[in-house]
Amino acid sequence: MFVAGFVTGTLAGWPLADRLAFAGLTAALSVQEFGGSLSAPGWAEIGAWWRRVGCAQGQDPAALRRYEFLTDLTPPGPARPWPLRRAVPTIGFRRSA
Template structure:
């Protein structure tokens, strides 16, 4: 996921710091769920995370500034978090 986030930012022409932050964010969000590629976050999940992160008054201002570039990329309204994921079915055996 890190590479996918980094390449997304590179193709969009973002500054290096924003590409690295976005890549780290997408990688971090992807490991919160089980399922390999099924756990890859989409724009809706990233927007929900950003909305959730800004909702807390005790967030360090530096951290909020680091991800402020998301404001110009993400849809204004995000669905509530957590979101539903697809369930992987290959490789599971019933007991």
């Protein structure tokens, strides 16, 4: 996911610091779920994370500034519940040991 986030930022023409922050964020969000590509965050999940972090008490202002670029990129308004409930991968889970 890190590379996918980095390539997304590169294709969008973002500054290097924003690309690295976005790549790290997408990778961090993806490892919270099981399932490889099933765990890849979409814009809705990224937006939900950003809104949730922005409202949390005691956040480091410098850390919030680092991700301010997400404000214009993520969908506005109410988001789907986060974390998003994902499909359960089934390949290889029914084998006998």
